[in-house]
Amino acid sequence: xTQYLTSQSESNISEVVAPMVGTFYTSAPGAEPYVxxxxxxxxxxxxxxxxxxxxMNEVKAETKGKIVExxxxxxxxxxxxxxxxxxxxxxx
Numbered sequence: 001x002t003q004y005l006t007s008q009s010e011s012n013i014s015e016v017v018a019p020m021v022g023t024f025y026t027s028a029p030g031a032e033p034y035v036x037x038x039x040x041x042x043x044x045x046x047x048x049x050x051x052x053x054x055x056m057n058e059v060k061a062e063t064k065g066k067i068v069e070x071x072x073x074x075x076x077x078x079x080x081x082x083x084x085x086x087x088x089x090x091x092x
Contacts, residue, residue, distance in 0.1 A: 014063050015071075015083040022052035024084065026074045033074075039067045040090070047085055050078065065089040 018024070026033040026048055035047045041061040050057045069086040072078055 012065075012089040013068065014065070014087050014089060016047055016059065016061055016063070016085040016087060018050060018078040018080060018082045018084055019059060020050055020052050020057065021080050022050040022057070022078060024072045024074065024076050024078045025049040025051065025056075026070070028056070035061075035067050035070075035085070037067050037070060041065060041067060041087065059084070061085070061087060063087050063089065 045061045065087040
């Protein structure tokens with residue numbers, strides 16, 4: 001099998017993916033967004049909410065690092081497994 005080499009900058013990028021189908025929200029109604037590009041997150045950091053069947057489900061980063069990109073617009077419908085955030089792993 002062919003091994004594809006990725007540059008160092010890409011190899012430590014992981015994605016936070018949608019754990020369910022629903023509507024993506026960057027914050028609770030009327031509140032500040034949970035995270036912004038450049039924010040440091042930990043495994044337990046809540047990064048967004050996905051509303052499914054009128055239930056608000058908090059989504060945690062499940063990784064440690066820095067948010068480098070928000071891949072979904074607020075209020076957008078998302079699919080199971082869809083990437084929501086790109087996170088650059090912190091050096092440990």
